[in-house]
Each structure stands twice: as C-alpha cells, then as structure tokens.
Amino acid sequence: MPDPDSTIYDFGIIGAGPSGATAATLLADHFSIFQLDRRPLRSGKHPKARTKPCGGLLTADAQKILTSMGRGIPKHVLVDDQLLIVKIIDFDNQQENDFAGTLFNCDRELFDRWLVSLIPPSVDLRTETIFEGLTKEADGLYHIKFKENKQTKIVKAKKIIGADGAASRVKFRQFKTAPKLPKYIGIEEWFEMPDGNFPAFTIIFDSSITDYYAWLIPKDEFLIVGAALPSDTNTKERFGALKQKLIQHHYPIEKLVKKEGHPILRPRQKEHLFTGDNEIALVGEAAGYICPAFADGYTYALGSGKALANAILQNPKNFQSIYQKNLQPLTKSIRLKNFKMPIWYNVGIRKHIVKLTAVKISK
Ligand SMILES: Cc1cc2nc3c(=O)[nH]c(=O)nc-3n(C[C@H](O)[C@H](O)[C@H](O)COP(=O)(O)OP(=O)(O)OC[C@H]3O[C@@H](n4cnc5c(N)ncnc54)[C@H](O)[C@@H]3O)c2cc1C
Numbered sequence: 001m002p003d004p005d006s007t008i009y010d011f012g013i014i015g016a017g018p019s020g021a022t023a024a025t026l027l028a029d030h031f032s033i034f035q036l037d038r039r040p041l042r043s044g045k046h047p048k049a050r051t052k053p054c055g056g057l058l059t060a061d062a063q064k065i066l067t068s069m070g071r072g073i074p075k076h077v078l079v080d081d082q083l084l085i086v087k088i089i090d091f092d093n094q095q096e097n098d099f100a101g102t103l104f105n106c107d108r109e110l111f112d113r114w115l116v117s118l119i120p121p122s123v124d125l126r127t128e129t130i131f132e133g134l135t136k137e138a139d140g141l142y143h144i145k146f147k148e149n150k151q152t153k154i155v156k157a158k159k160i161i162g163a164d165g166a167a168s169r170v171k172f173r174q175f176k177t178a179p180k181l182p183k184y185i186g187i188e189e190w191f192e193m194p195d196g197n198f199p200a201f202t203i204i205f206d207s208s209i210t211d212y213y214a215w216l217i218p219k220d221e222f223l224i225v226g227a228a229l230p231s232d233t234n235t236k237e238r239f240g241a242l243k244q245k246l247i248q249h250h251y252p253i254e255k256l257v258k259k260e261g262h263p264i265l266r267p268r269q270k271e272h273l274f275t276g277d278n279e280i281a282l283v284g285e286a287a288g289y290i291c292p293a294f295a296d297g298y299t300y301a302l303g304s305g306k307a308l309a310n311a312i313l314q315n316p317k318n319f320q321s322i323y324q325k326n327l328q329p330l331t332k333s334i335r336l337k338n339f340k341m342p343i344w345y346n347v348g349i350r351k352h353i354v355k356l357t358a359v360k361i362s363k
Helices: 019-026 058-069 107-118 169-174 235-248 298-314 318-324 328-339 342-344 347-357
Strands: 010-013 033-036 084-090 095-105 124-125 129-136 142-148 149-160 183-192 200-205 215-217 222-230 256-265 280-282
Touching: 010 142, 010 183, 010 256, 019 033, 019 298, 033 058, 033 149, 033 280, 058 095, 058 200, 084 347, 095 347, 129 169, 129 200, 149 169, 169 215, 183 235, 200 256, 222 235, 298 318, 298 328, 318 328, 342 347
Parallel strands: 010 033, 010 149, 033 124, 084 200, 149 280
Antiparallel strands: 084 095, 129 142, 142 149, 183 222, 183 256, 200 215, 215 222
16 A cells, blocks of 8 residues: 555545535645546547446526526536426327526536636646545544556545435445335436537426336437436446437437446435535435436435535634535425425326426427
8 A cells, every 4th residue: 555645634525526626625724625526527529438328418406506606607518508498298299389498508527617717726636546545543534545547546634525416335335224215227328410400408208118217318420318217226238228219209319329337316305415524525316316206306406515515614613514604505306306206206296287387389
C-alpha cells in the first residue's frame, strides 16, 4: 500500500456529478477540498469518453434551483430541439395526449462539464480517477484510496461527502444498514434521426414492459429511446419489446448509434432517504434523492448539494440535523410525488386524468 499524501483535507468529495459539483463549488472558499470522479469532466468531449446515461432534461424545479444560486444556463449546454410539448403515449389505454412542457433539453455531458467548470481552482479535483475505498485510521482521519493514471494513491480527509450516485460505493461500504431502494436499470439507445423534426419529450406507459415508464427524447440529429426497467426482470427482452411497439407505430428507430445503461433509484417511502452522519454525508442520488414519479434527478442533486453545503457552512462539526432541515422541501416533494403516483401508474385512473388535463394542439 502506498504512503498517504501528507496533505490533510477538510473534506473528500467522492463524485463530481451535479450533487458533488454543487457542494464543492459552495464549500470551496471555506474549506480545503479533495474531489475525484472517474469521468473526463474537464477534457474535451471525445466519443469514447465515459458518460453518464441521462435524458438531459432540466425541469422547471431544477431551473429554479439554479436561479436560486444565481446561475443561468449557458447556451452551449443546450441541444437544438427545445421541448415545449410533452406527449404521453399510453399503450395500456391506447391513448395519446399532449401537454405543455417547460423543460430545458441539455447535452448531459456538457451540462456536467459546465457545473465542474464552476468549481474554484482551490479544489484539488482529480478526474479520470477511480475511487476504490475508504477507511478511518488510527490518526482519526479518513484515508481515501483511489486509482489515478493506473497508480494506487491515498489521501487523507477529516470528513467525507459521498456524491457517487445511485450505486454509491461510499453508502454501501460505510453504512452496512443503509436502506436498499427499489432498483431500476435505465437503458438508453441512441438512433440516427435524419429529418430531425421531433419536437416532443414523449413519455410511454406500458405495464407489460415496466411498472415505471419509457421515453423518447430528441437530441440534435439523434432520437433517444429510453426505459426504466425493474432490475430483477428480463430487461433486454422488455427493451426489445418496447422497440418493436415503437416500430409498429412508425417511430424512426432504425440506425443504432450507441447503447448505455445505469441504475436508477426509486424512493417509495421516507426510510429510503438516507443522508449519512456528521462525518460521512451522502448527497444526491447516493442519498436516495430523486423523483420517484419520472426519475428527474437534477432537481434533487442540485438541491441536496446546496442544502448540504449550507448546513456545513452553518455548523461544520454538527451539520446533519441542519442538512435534514434544509432538505425538507425536497423530502416533501418526494412524499407528494409518491402520494400522487396513482394518477400516473394506476391504469384506470390515468386513463381519465390524462384525457381531462391534456391540451389540444392544433396543427
Ligand atoms: C437513463 C437515465 C436517464 C435520466 N434522465 C434524467 C433526466 O432527463 N433529467 C433528470 O433530471 N434526471 C435524469 N436522470 C437521473 C439523474 O441522472 C441522476 O439522478 C443525477 O445525475 C444524480 O446526480 P448525482 O450527482 O447524485 O449523481 P451522478 O450524476 O450519478 O454523479 C455521480 C458521479 O460519481 C462518479 N462516480 C461514481 N462512482 C465512482 C467511482 N467508483 N470512482 C470515481 N467516480 C465515481 C460518477 O462518474 C459520476 O460523475 C436519469 C438517470 C438515468 C440513469
């Protein structure tokens, strides 16, 4: 085992996705921070780079959180098709309806790189670096083990922030009794879309494929076909069945460009949310914070990153209770979304509500 680096950081942040980047940016002026992420979040975009599979849709709530931090959304992170229509295809009830949308359609990698570009240079941020583990040693410090440029290294930090997403290694290695949430696999396949005119974020309900939902999202010259499928089922066959149905309905899915997949959590009860303790805090999806109705995670990642940073700034030693208080609006929003779930996921109720609330689009 290599000797640890002699620097002692106040915080070690594992992950620089939206939650980790937000926390680092807000804490950087007050604490010494070491942060790592396995993605090449600072270099130019290249085709073989590890990316985070994601629809890249920014809801009105996520936009509000950015506004509350004094941020606008730079043009270069947006794709050409901005989506003013949300279409619902309900294969269970054989219905199609349109709604007005307020989503920003982003390039996920560029969005994440933009957030990372806001992290002040005082943060010792290592990208393309893999987190391997964490131990609390006799010196009372956390020793973070990671691999950078094929070399195993160790740095020391007083406290840890686990911002490493749905499959959080920090959570499951450090908290043996951490709650296990209903787990889905988000699969996305990108298809070439030659004529480019597909102006809707399309939500697909089909209970023979998933008890969650599937989606279509245009991204410049591509169309993403995605689905959140229960991870303990035959996900490949179910995704194949979804594509067959779309082909039968004349959706342009012919030339496959890329495939990706990533776990998605679905917090169904209060106990699924778990934010760690006063030494190791969890944030974003690692803490279970994501919308259980439509898997919108940006809102909860940005919001919990901000909630945690403000709590630490108020009381760096004893921040958990303040963090949980700061999280209340997001916690309540998850509870409310669970309460309203039958509107979307009970086939009979959905049939009537969707028809009643849809907007007419004259063409
Ligand atoms: C298919 C799919 C589509 C989605 N679409 C949307 C959408 O359109 N809109 C929306 O709002 N949300 C969407 N989500 C949810 C959203 O992507 C997440 O909830 C959100 O990114 C969570 O942010 P986070 O910072 O908590 O975690 P992540 O964004 O997952 O960031 C975690 C970071 O930790 C790093 N990391 C993890 N493990 C290690 C390790 N061992 N070593 C080094 N680095 C590590 C990862 O590289 C990553 O950068 C989607 C999710 C999926 C899977």
